[in-house]
Amino acid sequence: MSPPAHRLTDAEGALLDEIAILSRQSASVPIKDLELRLEDRGFTEIQMRRALMSLLRRGQLALAGGKFVACKPNGNAAGQEHSPSG
Secondary structure (H helix, E strand, C coil), X not given: CCCCCCCXXXXXXXXXXXXXXXXXXXXXXXXXXXXXXXXXCCCCHHHXXXXXXXXXXCCCEEEECCCEEEECCCCCCCCCCEXXXX
């Protein structure tokens, strides 16, 4: 896997981590589940939504029906750098 064009924010990294965890159970992950899990990790709704939009724009995630996130094959957070800002 090639590294991302920019360093991931903490929220982007956390979002990819949670998608990787939840996608083990299903190929599609409800956005609400992601919101709740990121809230539990201390991220605000705004941080989560910005991270989600950023990853969608770069093609690391896909939306299915506007309610679910599908993890792309290269969208795994493993090995990607996280920046200290979130």
